[in-house]
Amino acid sequence: MRENKVVYGLIGYGGMGRWHTEILSNVPEAVIGGIYDIKEEKREEAKEKGFSVYETEEAMLADSDIDVVLIATPNDCHKPIAIRAMHAGKNVISEKPVTLSSADLLEMEKVAKETGKLFTVHQNRRWDDDFLIIKKLVEEQKLGHVFRIESRVHGSRGIPGDWRKEKVHGGGMVLDWGVHLLDQILYMYGDRKIETVYASLTNITNQEVDDGFTAILTFEGGTEVLVEVGTNNYISLPRWYVLGKDGTAVIRDWQLTGEIIRKTGKTEETVIPVKTAAGLTKTMAPRREDTIVKEDLPKVSGDIADFHRNVVAVIRDGAEPEIKLFQVMRVMKLMEAIFQAAETKQVIEFQDQV
16 A cells, blocks of 8 residues: 555556546545556557556556556456456456356456455446435335336447457447346345346347347346346437336436326225227326325435445455445346346246345
């Protein structure tokens, strides 16, 4: 450590690498000791931004000043770099997904145990405001028993034109965005077990890896969760749609536009039918205004810098890691079940070990 600050070495200076330098600027307990990227132009870019740069990965790992190595490379590179870094005596943060399979993750966990080093994963969307709002509503039972949750992200430009399109690098939307949305759901529901998994993948704009997916998870206790990622959606569905026995909540977008509608308890003795093209319906008629109440979404704010503050506290003070490896393993196995369900076109009974 340098003056009681945890010193970071950053491997990978692409989009996420640059993002981490911005986040870490808000964490005074941490300092970036240096950056390495396999591409010379990226190293030059880092120099121009005022960072110290290593010419090789080996030079960074040999630097006794570095406390923790942050890996922000393509997905297939996470495992070998993490193992080398831990063997070199460094703590390790991996970008998500931590690796490409649960078997790989077991190997990485083994090295972490052998070396006694911190090994964690940047599951940063646990701090997203939209997720924290939904988590609060569910935990406080604001809507009564929640029987269905829909969590979606939709775009219309396909997969970005880089390694995320390529299977060899661990591309595709299950590994790219699915890992976030699934982690949020499992984190929110804690030790509630998943009973079944069904899924389908899309290959509209890319034939090598999935450019979208829909997964349906059934949880112990009767809650059904739909998780969906789409990259060819020109009209986006809501980011969150939550159905409870006593009400419904919606968050439509990243700007947190949405509302809660709950029933007041007043009964409708007489329902006025609504006219449709082919006849009248009472079942689908709108509720009378005095039987429902419309409320604003609660205000909940997260701070992604808390992830790095936790890492500092773990390394410097022996605190408990916020992102635990058993949680990461559970998400990895769930993603594998999604691929299996999509390939076999069958409902998978998930062997869930919380």
